[in-house]
Amino acid sequence: xxxxxxxxxxxxxxxxxxxxxxxxxxxxxxxxxxxxxxxxxxxxxxxxxxxxxxxxxxxxxxxxxxxxxxxxxxxxxxxxxxxxxxxxxxxxxxxxxxxxxxxxxxxxxxxxx
Amino acid sequence: xxxxxxxxxxxxxxxxxxxxxxxxxxxxxxxxxxxxxxxxxxxxxxxxxxxxxxxxxxxxxxxxxxxxxxxxxxxxxxxxxxxxxxxxxxxxxxxxxxxxxxxxxxxxxxxxxx
Numbered sequence: 001x002x003x004x005x006x007x008x009x010x011x012x013x014x015x016x017x018x019x020x021x022x023x024x025x026x027x028x029x030x031x032x033x034x035x036x037x038x039x040x041x042x043x044x045x046x047x048x049x050x051x052x053x054x055x056x057x058x059x060x061x062x063x064x065x066x067x068x069x070x071x072x073x074x075x076x077x078x079x080x081x082x083x084x085x086x087x088x089x090x091x092x093x094x095x096x097x098x099x100x101x102x103x104x105x106x107x108x109x110x111x112x113x
Numbered sequence: 114x115x116x117x118x119x120x121x122x123x124x125x126x127x128x129x130x131x132x133x134x135x136x137x138x139x140x141x142x143x144x145x146x147x148x149x150x151x152x153x154x155x156x157x158x159x160x161x162x163x164x165x166x167x168x169x170x171x172x173x174x175x176x177x178x179x180x181x182x183x184x185x186x187x188x189x190x191x192x193x194x195x196x197x198x199x200x201x202x203x204x205x206x207x208x209x210x211x212x213x214x215x216x217x218x219x220x221x222x223x224x225x226x227x
Contacts, residue, residue, distance in 0.1 A: 004156075033214065035217075041219070042217050042218060042219035042220060043157070043202070043217040044217075045215070048214055058214060090156050090157070092156075097214070098213060099144065099162065099206070101147065101159035101162060102147075102149075102157075102159060102215065103159070104156030105156055106155060106156055107154075107155070107156050
């Protein structure tokens with residue numbers, strides 16, 4: 001089991017560029033989520049999915065899109081990068097939404113200049 | 114809305130002592146809460162989950178308590194070691210019941226000195 005994998009590990013973008021952060025899990029988990037972590041702010045939920053074909057917004061969804069066409073993959077798209085999106089992004093999965101332990105990926109460190 | 118507060122940004126203790134970390138919530142009593150460990154440059158790793166009808170949960174040197182009267186969870190590491198140095202995060206559901214998404218506290222950075 002690879003668990004939760006994320007690519008890339010590091011990325012530098014210019015303002016206005018778009019990109020996709022990849023996330024995959026091989027545990028057949030129904031629930032997947034994206035968080036961003038900023039100094040002094042803790043982990044904040046961007047988007048989540050309770051199953052293939054179902055996505056919903058979290059606390060800070062603006063500027064991001066997601067899709068869930070398969071159980072395994074949950075990519076996060078930055079539509080037009082802004083310096084405020086400089087952050088560390090974590091993908092997580094769990095068996096279901098709710099009282100289940102979440103497995104986190106290693107993170108993507110994104111810098112927008 | 115539900116708010117999570119981890120009282121200390123940092124905690125320094127001597128090896129062998131018990132570390133006690135605090136996590137408070139402000140509104141409704143959540144059905145469960147979770148504790149995670151995060152090392153620098155890595156994703157959080159799950160440690161323990163405790164439900165509202167459980168007063169205490171243990172795993173090796175770790176112990177979590179859940180006091181719905183005080184709206185507080187305490188996380189203890191007994192016989193602490195330098196390898197326990199990390200940031201510890203608490204998390205609650207953003208809804209009542211067993212559903213919902215997790216809201217994370219900002220974390221407490223624990224340093225265990227030899």
